[in-house]
Amino acid sequence: MLLASLAAGVLLLATGCEDPSAGPATTAATASGGPGGAENPALASFYAQQVSWSACPADPADPNGQGAASGLQCGTLHVPLDYTRPAADALDLALIKLPAAQPAQRVGSLIVNPGGPGASGVAMVRSGAKRFDGALHDRFDVVGFDPRGTGGSSPVQCLDDKQSDALYQHDLPREPIQRKAELELTDKALSAACQARSGRILPFVGTRNTARDLDVLRQAVGDRKLNYLGISYGTHLGALYAEEFPGNTGRLVLDGAVDTAADPLDFEIESAIGMESSFRRFAEDCARTHAGDCPLGGDPATAPQKLDAFLDGLHDHPLDTTDGRRLTGGLGRTGTGAFLYGSEKTAWPKLREALAEALGQHRGDRLLAAADRYVGRDAQGHYTSLSDANRAIKCADGGAAAPSAEKQKQQMAKLKAEAPMTAKYLIPEDLITATCVNWPFKTPEQAHTVRADGSAPILVVGTTGDPATPYAAAEKLAQGFANATLLTREGEGHGAFGKGNACIDAALSAYLVSGTVPAAGTRCQG
Secondary structure (H helix, E strand, O other): OHHHHHHOOOOOOOOOOOOHHHOOOOOHHHHHOOOOOOOOHHHHHHHOOOOOOEEOOOOOOOOOOOOOOOOOEEEEEEEEOOOOOOOOOEEEEEEEEEOOOOHHHOOEEEEEEOOOOOOOHHHHHHHOHHHHOOHHHHHEEEEEEOOOOEOOEOOOOOOOHHHHHHHHHOOOOOOHHHHHHHHHHHHHHHHHHHHHHHOOOHHHOOHHHHHHHHHHHHHHOOOOOEEEEEEOHHHHHHHHHHHHOHHHEEEEEEEOOOOOOOOHHHHHHHHHHHHHHHHHHHHHHHHHHOOOOOOOOOOOOOHHHHHHHHHHHOOOOOEEOOOOOEEOHHHHHHHHHHHHOOOOOOHHHHHHHHHHHHHHHOEOHHHHHHHHHHHOEOOOOOEOOHHHHHHHHHHHHOOOOOOOHHHHHHHHHHHHHHOHHHHOOOOHHHHHOOOOOOOOOOOOOOOOOOOOOOOOOEEEEEEEEOOOOOHHHHHHHHHHOOOEEEEEEEEEOOOOOOOOOHHHHHHHHHHHHHOOOOOOOOEEOO
8 A cells, every 4th residue: 555655745653673694583483572372271262162143234325225135133242452461451353254155065164355454354254245256155254354454343533524534634745855845744743642542552462462353253153174264465364374373274265365474565666566557557557448439539659658647637726526625636546546456357347437537527536436445435534444554454464674875775766766756755754754763663574475384275366466465475475484385367356356357266165175285376467
């Protein structure tokens, strides 16, 4: 999500960690800060619990129940706030279950995480139940949960709705001195606001603690082994689970992979480059194959520059929208990027329509709606915990050190060479404030290769045109594991699950239902 924090000119999220080359990789034992797992007597009461499922209450965001599948059940899971002191305090995590459609053929539970970090697993199942239609719904209870600090699980809260609106609406200055001052002020203010409102939970929202929660959940739903589908950041969670509990792994799908060994800021820069590459491919395709109705004209060579110039122009000339807010440069780029998370078959046509509205009718409603969905704002102007939790979890997972002057120089040069549209107004302070240097809590976690020796076979899935987690990250994550296979989807968009690719769907079903690992080197065409 560095696209939103850098190209959009708004510091939404923070990420960063110590350079892994600066010292030895952190092991699971030293990173975790304490034991987890059913073998710890202090956790016996947590592992002994069973989930009490009941019919889910009505979803306020879906008053007519149009998006929900029938039979959804909800529950809670009790977990320690601090696994090093499990008796001191606890949290309740929100759960949801889509029961298996063929209970007589049930394999077990499939626990899912949609990414973020900060996204709601409950919302993933509640609003996206149809994505599991077929073998997965037939054979599994599909279980979603809100990780600690998100959604209905003691959510991190830093800003109120009005403050969030103001933050996203505001474009940072382009003049370097003013930009530097605003970046530093905003970063410090956000960190202070998070500490003031959510200081109790901030030290404990890291992914390693969530991986421990995941093992408690596995036991609570009655599964001896974990069957899991993690998308985007959910691959990081799945990898740390396999590292902490290799003997408890069942069938793990890690889709749209994050490279656990990458310096987080380096990885965000790679993501920004990936997003700009997708941005260019979309614009070129629009002009080449939809010249008759492409709002960017019919010349693929100039279409990316026309799109960039339009979004740049929103900085000084924002567009009106129906709800009274204006589509600024930051919101315009965020909305455009949000469409690029989808596939070329489904999302790119919608982006063409949104740009036709903006360029032809001078209205910003569709791009603004996409930006709102991306940052977790609903039609009533209320924000989920997505962005606040994202910052908190990333800072709990990474270090507080800012890049050295030499590394800043290298990173800026790489951005300017490979993502010039993104980098044109950036200054070194953009990179510094994209770390957790001002975050109130430090962490021992460091980027490192996850091997997960002793795990069951893991399936890593990568998409060649993924704008958010570039394909190279999937290759590296798979190579790092002691026992993993890489499955490739050739196409556009973030992640492969739910993108309508029959080859991918068949491979995932065969692996999750029967344990059949696809042949090494399998590539699914778009």
